[in-house]
Amino acid sequence: MNLYPESVPSxxxxxxxxxxxxxxLKNKKKIWLIGRVMTIREHGKISFIKLQDFYGxxxxxxxxxxxxxxxxxxxxxxxxxxxxxxxxxxxxxxxxKSLMAEKWILAAKSVKNFPREYYKIKDExxxxxxxxxxxxxxxxxxxxxxxxxxxxxxxRQILWKEGFLEVETPxxxxxxxxxxxNPFITYLQAIKEPLYLRIAPxxxxxxxxxxxxxxxxxxxxxxxxxxxxxxxxxEFTMMELYWAYQNxxxxxxxxxxxxxxxxxxxNQLTGKKGLKIEFQNLKIDLSKKWQIYKYVSLIxxxxxxxxxxxxxxxxxxxxxxxxxxxxxxxxTKGKIVDEIFKKLIRPKLISPCFLIDHPRDISPLAKSxxxxxxxxxxxxxxxxxxxxxxxxxxxxxxxxxxERFLESQKELEKGDVEAHPFDESFISALEYxxxxxxxxxIGLDRLFTxxxxxxxxxxxxxxxxxxxxxx
Numbered sequence: 001m002n003l004y005p006e007s008v009p010s011x012x013x014x015x016x017x018x019x020x021x022x023x024x025l026k027n028k029k030k031i032w033l034i035g036r037v038m039t040i041r042e043h044g045k046i047s048f049i050k051l052q053d054f055y056g057x058x059x060x061x062x063x064x065x066x067x068x069x070x071x072x073x074x075x076x077x078x079x080x081x082x083x084x085x086x087x088x089x090x091x092x093x094x095x096x097k098s099l100m101a102e103k104w105i106l107a108a109k110s111v112k113n114f115p116r117e118y119y120k121i122k123d124e125x126x127x128x129x130x131x132x133x134x135x136x137x138x139x140x141x142x143x144x145x146x147x148x149x150x151x152x153x154x155x156r157q158i159l160w161k162e163g164f165l166e167v168e169t170p171x172x173x174x175x176x177x178x179x180x181x182n183p184f185i186t187y188l189q190a191i192k193e194p195l196y197l198r199i200a201p202x203x204x205x206x207x208x209x210x211x212x213x214x215x216x217x218x219x220x221x222x223x224x225x226x227x228x229x230x231x232x233x234x235e236f237t238m239m240e241l242y243w244a245y246q247n248x249x250x251x252x253x254x255x256x257x258x259x260x261x262x263x264x265x266x267n268q269l270t271g272k273k274g275l276k277i278e279f280q281n282l283k284i285d286l287s288k289k290w291q292i293y294k295y296v297s298l299i300x301x302x303x304x305x306x307x308x309x310x311x312x313x314x315x316x317x318x319x320x321x322x323x324x325x326x327x328x329x330x331x332t333k334g335k336i337v338d339e340i341f342k343k344l345i346r347p348k349l350i351s352p353c354f355l356i357d358h359p360r361d362i363s364p365l366a367k368s369x370x371x372x373x374x375x376x377x378x379x380x381x382x383x384x385x386x387x388x389x390x391x392x393x394x395x396x397x398x399x400x401x402x403e404r405f406l407e408s409q410k411e412l413e414k415g416d417v418e419a420h421p422f423d424e425s426f427i428s429a430l431e432y433x434x435x436x437x438x439x440x441x442i443g444l445d446r447l448f449t450x451x452x453x454x455x456x457x458x459x460x461x462x463x464x465x466x467x468x469x470x471x
Contacts (some may be wrong), residue, residue: 001076001106002106003106003108003109003164004044005105005106005107006146008032008034008084008105008107009032009084009086010032011031011032011033011053011084012033012052013053013054013055013056014033014052014055014056014057014058015055015056015175016055017033017058017097017099018058021089021097024088024089024195025089025090025366028088029088029201029346030086030087030088030090030102030129031087031099032056032084032085032086033051033053033060033084033085033099034051034053034054034082034083034084034085034105034107034431035051035052035053035082035083036049036051036080036081036082036083036110036136037050037051037077037078037080037081037082037083038051038052038057038079039050039116040074040077040078040079040080042074042364045063045065045070045274046061046062047062047074048060048061048062048064049083049085049368051083051085052136054142057139058097058098058099059097059098059099060087060098060099060101061090061092061097061098061099061100061101061238062074062101063100064086065165066087066100066101066102067101067102067103067104067139068102068103069083069104073104076106077104077106078110079110079114079115080110080112080114080367081106081107081108081109082103082106082107082109082110082275082315083105083106083426084104084105084106084107085099085101085103085104085106085279086101086102086103086104086105086242087099087102087103087290088100088102089428090196091163099190099448101340104436106298106325109124109307115137119134119278120137120138120415120436121134121137124411127466128458128466129466129469130461131462134427143333144216144421144452144454144459144460144463145460147266147269147270148448148452148462150269151265151266151444151451152444153261153267153447154262155219155258155262155444156219158258158261158262158265159217159241161257162215162254163215163373164215164217164241165213165215165216165217166179166216166217166218166219167205167213167216167218168218168220169201169204169205169207169208169218170198170204171197171198171221171303172186172188172196172198173194173195173196173197173198174196174199175192175196175197175203175421175423175425175426176196176197176198176199176421177200177202177203177363177420177421177423177426178198178199178200178201178202178203179197179199179200179202179222179224179420180362180364180418180419180420181199181200181225181226181239181418182224182225182226182417182418183198183199183222183223183224183225184196184197184223184224184225184234187333188465197223198207198222198223199222199223199224200222200238200240200441201218201220201222201238201240202240202365202424202439203426205218205240205439206394206426206429206430206434206437206439207426208242208336208431209242209244209434209435209437210429210430210432211461212289213236213244213245214243214245214435215241215242215243215244216241217239217240217241217242218239218240218241219237219238219239219444220237220238220352221236221238221321221345222235222236222237222238222409223235223236224236224318225417228458228464228465229456229460230388230455230456231387231446231457232457233445233457233461233464233465234446234465235438235465236395236444236457236461237443237444237445238440238441238443238444239441239442239444240378240439240440240441241439241440242394242437242438242439242440243437243438243439243440244435244436244437245435245436245437246436246438247377247393247396247436247438248356248377248378248391248392248393248438248445250323250438251391251393251438251439251440252354252379252391255381255389255391255440255442256290257351258389259286259352259389259442259447260286260287260382262451263275263286263451266451275287276289277450277451277453278453279384279450279453280384280455282350282384282423282460284350284351284352284383284384285351288351290351290352290353290354291351291353291354291416292353292354292356293353293354293356294354294356294357294428295307295354295357295359295375296308296357296359296375297354298341298355299337299341299345302344302345303318303340303344303384305318306425307333307337307359308413312331312332312333312336315333315336315337315340316328316331318340319336319340320338321469322340322343322344324336324339324340324343324344325339326339329414329415330411330414330415330416332361332411333359333361334359334362335362335402335416337359337362338362346382346385346386346387348385349382349383349385350383350384350385351383352381352382353381353382353383354379354381355379355380355381355382356378356379357369357372357375357376357378357392358375358376358378358380359374359375359376359379360373360374360375360376360404361407363376363378364393364404364407364408365392365394365395365396365401365404365406365420366378366393366395367392367393367394367396367397368394368395368400374393376393377393378390378393378394379391379392379399383447383450384450386443386446386447386449386450387443387446387448388442388447388450389440389441389443390425390440390444391438391439391440392433392438392439393436393437394436394437394438396428396430396433396434396435396436396437396438396461397430398430398431400426401426401427401430404420405420405421405422405423405427406422408420408421408422409421409422445457445460445461448460
């Protein structure tokens with residue numbers, strides 16, 4: 001017997017067979033069902049097998065009088081094998097929709113000691129390391145990833161319909177940038193130079209704006225050399241878009257509309273209505289007015305400290321009093337206030353809201369606010385305690401951008417690995433001229449964690465980062 005044949009007969013999906021069972025029962029049409037054997041129950045000259053494919057599970061009935069090679073079939077297959085059965089619809093006394101098998105084939109042999117479906121696998125670490133076991137034994141987890149990929153398709157369709165063009169930019173970059181983050185460093189032997197895995201596609205997408213593109217987006221992987229927790233994974237999926245001749249306020253309206261549209265489509269897919277979601281026992285209604293908070297005002301309301309009037313030392317003392325950790329060697333006012341915000345304020349932002357007008361020193365790529373140059377035309381969106389979007393009116397003044405890069409470069413040289421590096425190639429591109437533009441980044445893993453009602457982003461990433469077993 002060939003344990004791993006190259007091809008098998010054309011199969012019928014199990015869900016299609018079950019949905020049209022009465023039709024198959026009436027016309028007695030014979031079909032092939034092929035999938036993984038999940039259980040085998042033998043009762044003398046009759047046996048029952050539960051067969052599972054991507055679309056569902058079905059009972060296969062084997063009878064000595066109906067199935068050619070009945071004994072050899074039962075002695076040859078075991079739980080975990082991929083097997084095909086040929087036969088017709090059959091309704092036993094139990095009234096469970098079934099297929100009465102007449103022929104069988106082995107599609108692929110499992111040589112592992114496959115656990116019985118009843119016991120499943122309870123080892124959380126094993127399920128994280130070998131996620132294929134999770135989606136074999138827990139069909140609801142397979143549905144999670146099916147819906148994740150459908151949501152990405154839906155997002156693309158929304159953006160295409162709005163006139164955005166999907167583009168591609170480099171993942172291996174000679175200059176990293178577009179965010180405040182520590183990059184992964186690699187090395188290209190051919191030219192004997194270091195390269196970086198991108199922390200964001202922003203710089204390259206803006207260069208495309210200089211090149212004449214106006215409404216563009218990219219969905220892809222970003223990489224940041226940071227910790228792993230409920231909201232972070234070193235490799236994650238982002239959607240970034242740039243819209244020439246649009247401003248911050250216009251982009252805020254568009255982003256709210258985009259997220260509502262995506263959630264509405266998800267609810268339709270799962271048989272729900274409206275714009276309500278449930279996340280970890282929180283009921284959230286996105287149809288209500290989205291609150292707008294000003295960054296400096298919210299910080300003052302929650303801490304009693306004024307971002308511009310109180311000193312760095314006063315903010316550091318506040319952080320110490322509230323057990324907020326920080327690195328005293330590289331800390332700046334912007335960084336410590338951001339840590340205070342993340343730990344004390346952000347978890348309480350449950351209903352969807354905008355945070356606007358961030359200080360200039362923590363927004364190196366955002367256009368200055370016309371009413372106060374210490375602030376920027378930036379916004380973030382918070383939902384269920386997660387930051388899910390970051391956006392701004394893009395800084396397109398090459399002189400201003402160069403000054404900010406130089407300021408940030410000083411912090412980098414002091415040892416702040418997350419400071420934005422100086423990028424002469426980007427300054428050169430801006431000097432050719434970039435139109436007024438609004439840009440947006442959405443962390444899709446975080447957004448999907450909320451929509452799919454999961455505990456952390458590791459639950460919506462099929463292969464989350466896991467420390468090597470021998471470490």
